[in-house]
Amino acid sequence: MATVSFDKATRIYPGSDKPAVDGLDIEIADGEFLVLVGPSGCGKSTSLRMLAGLEDVNGGAIRIGDRDVTHLPPKDRDIAMVFQNYALYPHMTVADNMGFALKIAGVPKAEIRQKVEEAAKILDLTQYLDRKPKALSGGQRQRVAMGRAIVREPQVFLMDEPLSNLDAKLRVSTRTQIASLQRRLGITTVYVTHDQVEAMTMGDRVAVLKDGLLQQVDTPRNMYDKPANLFVAGFIGSPAMNLVEVPITDGGVKFGNSVVPVSRDALQAATDKGDRTVTVGVRPEHFDVVELNGGASASLTKDSEEAPAGLAVSVNVVEETGADGYIYGTVEVGGETKDLVVRVSSRSVPEKGATVHVVPRPGETHVFSTSTGERLSDR
Numbered sequence: 411m412a413t414v415s416f417d418k419a420t421r422i423y424p425g426s427d428k429p430a431v432d433g434l435d436i437e438i439a440d441g442e443f444l445v446l447v448g449p450s451g452c453g454k455s456t457s458l459r460m461l462a463g464l465e466d467v468n469g470g471a472i473r474i475g476d477r478d479v480t481h482l483p484p485k486d487r488d489i490a491m492v493f494q495n496y497a498l499y500p501h502m503t504v505a506d507n508m509g510f511a512l513k514i515a516g517v518p519k520a521e522i523r524q525k526v527e528e529a530a531k532i533l534d535l536t537q538y539l540d541r542k543p544k545a546l547s548g549g550q551r552q553r554v555a556m557g558r559a560i561v562r563e564p565q566v567f568l569m570d571e572p573l574s575n576l577d578a579k580l581r582v583s584t585r586t587q588i589a590s591l592q593r594r595l596g597i598t599t600v601y602v603t604h605d606q607v608e609a610m611t612m613g614d615r616v617a618v619l620k621d622g623l624l625q626q627v628d629t630p631r632n633m634y635d636k637p638a639n640l641f642v643a644g645f646i647g648s649p650a651m652n653l654v655e656v657p658i659t660d661g662g663v664k665f666g667n668s669v670v671p672v673s674r675d676a677l678q679a680a681t682d683k684g685d686r687t688v689t690v691g692v693r694p695e696h697f698d699v700v701e702l703n704g705g706a707s708a709s710l711t712k713d714s715e716e717a718p719a720g721l722a723v724s725v726n727v728v729e730e731t732g733a734d735g736y737i738y739g740t741v742e743v744g745g746e747t748k749d750l751v752v753r754v755s756s757r758s759v760p761e762k763g764a765t766v767h768v769v770p771r772p773g774e775t776h777v778f779s780t781s782t783g784e785r786l787s788d789r
């Protein structure tokens with residue numbers, strides 16, 4: 411077992427002037443499950459391949475434990491990698507596939523057999539050891555690929571989208587299996603996915619990349635509660651956080667006909683930059699629906715007598731998931747029409763075409779600088 415550090419690690423592909431991975435800095439603890447997530451082309455696989463030794467490092471360093479492995483060949487790094495396409499040998503049995511790396515390394519046959527059987531037991535593959543890969547389901551093949559990594563007892567597991575060939579249901583059950591297996595084995599793991607739900611459910615910590623640059627590395631909870639910038643705010647969470655650019659006014663921000671109080675420090679920080687607007691983020695579950703006939707709207711001040719308190723949302727689409735419902739609607743903010751997603755109780759889902767009035771729950775708003783995208787509010 412070992413720690414892993416990316417120390418300003420940079421990869422510039424030949425013929426390109428822009429780094430695919432730019433000064434990546436992450437310290438991964440011994441036994442930690444770290445997930446790299448981000449949109450296609452953001453540099454996830456490149457980062458993983460640099461750690462594996464499959465890609466040159468053009469700047470900075472990579473360490474596994476106390477060893478600087480920056481320029482070591484893959485075979486000397488004591489890592490095992492699981493890829494998206496399991497790359498099993500079709501003519502070999504499951505047992506031979508799992509033991510192949512050990513055979514190449516000259517490990518005695520009896521010892522290989524023992525390690526393969528142990529791994530098969532952990533992965534529930536014992537009854538398939540004599541089959542060929544083509545006679546297995548996708549999920550079983552994926553487990554064989556895991557088994558091949560486990561028998562090597564590496565210091566670090568590297569996984570690049572290992573679940574993407576599985577159907578949705580199998581992906582959910584397999585991700586739980588991988589996460590619990592990793593915790594049981596306690597082997598430091600770096601896992602790549604473009605799926606933020608996978609990242610949030612599997613990782614001890616999640617690192618979000620965009621255009622080769624690390625945006626934030628944090629626990630899933632902190633990532634959700636305190637996204638560091640507009641990109642992370644929009645990327646993590648489904649349905650996504652509502653992000654609306656609004657003018658700064660006395661005591662808050664102007665949201666349609668209402669003034670929503672937000673962190674004073676945040677507004678001061680924006681004003682100091684010379685900004686007249688901020689971008690306010692509200693997650694779909696952080697709106698309260700207000701009753702217009704005398705209902706609660708204490709957090710808002712009306713600045714026009716005719717206008718009702720709260721944001722008037724015209725409901726375009728209603729999605730009921732069983733446990734709750736989502737309203738996909740539009741609001742008028744500053745003369746512009748904006749899309750808004752609001753979670754409502756499954757017992758009071760409005761009709762399509764209706765208008766509902768909502769207010770962001772106090773203390774649950776996020777404030778970002780419109781000009782730089784950085785987070786301004788501390789909660």
Ligand SMILES: Nc1ncnc2c1ncn2[C@@H]1O[C@H](COP(=O)(O)OP(=O)(O)OP(=O)(O)O)[C@@H](O)[C@H]1O
Binds near residue numbers: 448451452453604
């Ligand atoms: N061998 C290569 N030569 C030149 N450019 C490359 C090479 N491999 C990747 N790139 C570029 O580097 C950037 C990062 O690619 P990378 O494969 O790391 O992205 P990724 O985050 O894994 O994306 P995906 O989710 O699509 O797998 C992309 O712009 C890609 O086009």
Ligand SMILES: [Mg+2]
Binds near residue numbers: 454455
């Ligand atoms: Mg990739």
